[in-house]
Amino acid sequence: MDIESLREYCLSKPAVEETFPFGPETLVYKVGGKIFLLCSLDSDSLQFNVKCDPEKVIELRERYDCVQPGYHMNKKHWNTIVVDGSVNNSLLKEWIDDSYDLIVASLPAKAREQLKGKK
Template sequence: MNIESLREYCLSKTSATESMPFGDETLVFKVGGKIFALTSLDTEPLSVNLKCDPEYAVELREQFDAVQPGYHMNKKHWNTVLINSSIRESDLKNWIDHSYELIVKSLPKAARQELGK
């Protein structure tokens, strides 16, 4: 997955938005005003920070070398995924979905209803 396909997939999520609140180097994806993914545009290899259930986060880190504790994030709730040949695109999409759903579940009931959740 490259930056464009990552961007397209994140924006395909219901009511997802993108912004650059931390400067021109960091692309942020939100739903309901809360971050579900962010990526640095100036680092190689491409990586993305994703929200994750704490127990699942540890499991993924143990299973995949390319999944690390969230860089500059709460390491209990965020993973940084290095997007390289060791990570299948289907796995990455599942992890983006997981992150998005965690954020949606944390939104107030009225906001969830607006999203149809």
């Protein structure tokens, strides 16, 4: 996965907005106004932060070397994924999907209903 395929994948999800609230070097994807993925544009290798179920966060870090505690994020809920080729794109997409789904589930019921109509 490269930055362009990451971008395309995130934007293919319903109601996603691409923003730069932290400056031009940090790409941020939101749904319902809440962040589900952040990506540094000034690092040598592609890496991004995704939200994760606290029950899985430690398990993923222990199982995969490319999964680290969320850089500049709440370590209980966020992981940093280093795209180093050690896991396949489908697993990377699964982690992105999980993050998106966690954020959607946290939205008010009315916002979730509006999202269903956009699928």
